[in-house]
Amino acid sequence: MSTIAVLGGTGVQGGSVIKQLLNTSAWKPRALTRNINSEKAKALASLGIEVVAADVNDEASLVKAFEGVTAIFAVTTYWESVMTLGRDGAGEEELQQLKNIASAAQKTTTLAHFVMSSLPPSDKSSGGRLKVPHFDYKQKAVDWMKEATPELYAKTSQIWPGWYPTNLTTLPMVKFLEIPNTYGGYLFTQPSKPSSLLPIVGDIEHNFGVVVVGLLNAGQKAYGKIAVCVTDYLPMTQVVSVFEEVTGKRAAYAEISDETATKLYGVYGAEYAAQLRWSEAFPSWEQIDPENTISLDELQVKEKLIGFKDTLETLKEKIV
Structure with missing residues (x-):
């Protein structure tokens, strides 16, 4: 049985x-986790999983x-x-x-496969227009x-995970908002055109690991390759339709400007708006x-x- 070091072992991915x-x-x-004494780390250890302290910094x-x-x-930990x-x-x-991480991995003489969580090159793909x-x-x-x-890169695979549906339960700027005085109506407001396609990862807690294991099983065939972990490309209006079908609630979509997203949600809103505007151009x-x-x-x-x-x-x- 081969050992794989999993950074962010107590995190979502x-x-x-x-x-x-x-x-x-x-x-x-x-x-691998920064705090081996956290409740999540202890839960992993209780399953017989080796838990080791490590910090990406x-x-x-x-x-x-x-x-x-x-x-x-x-x-990595951009959002922190x-x-x-x-x-x-x-x-x-x-x-x-x-x-x-790469420098340390390069020094690991037993290493055969390096899988990194990444995302598309928005700057490069748009010729510098969309960052x-x-x-x-x-x-x-x-x-x-x-x-x-270069020796490490030669045995590297990337996985690009799409938008998390779980964001609907945790992130204020993504949640469906119940609107007062509408008799139970909800509004989904995003800095994106109604017809823009949202690349959705599906069940992140299941799908992400399935695709990573798929890359590992593929071995050398996956070297230098990118796996796109997306199950659905849905227009914003269809995201609303699925919400209505699943919850039985009435809902509508409204596009907000990037400036409004930034005013409401600060730096998070600005970054999220940039992501969705890039997705409009590169669906x-x-x-x-x-x-x-x-x-x-x-x-x-x-x-x-x-x-x-x-x-x-x-x-x-959790979403209504």
């Missing part, structure tokens, strides 16, 4: 990876945590810093985190890896880098994924 790895006989997960801790592993799953450092400041920190820092700094790290750690992630994209069918995982409507069914008590 890392947790999904660990959950799916436990269903395989080929991989033993090593959960500390390369030395990563070198130690990666010892003896065959694979690494890497994820955006409020204090700003959009580009958080991006610069994320870039350094990925450099730390989304939490997309672009990940791709700056990929470009850096090509030059600084299909599979077409961003088609030569290097490996399909969900090729990974033999498409039929295992849970789509938007079924995901919303599991969340409906």
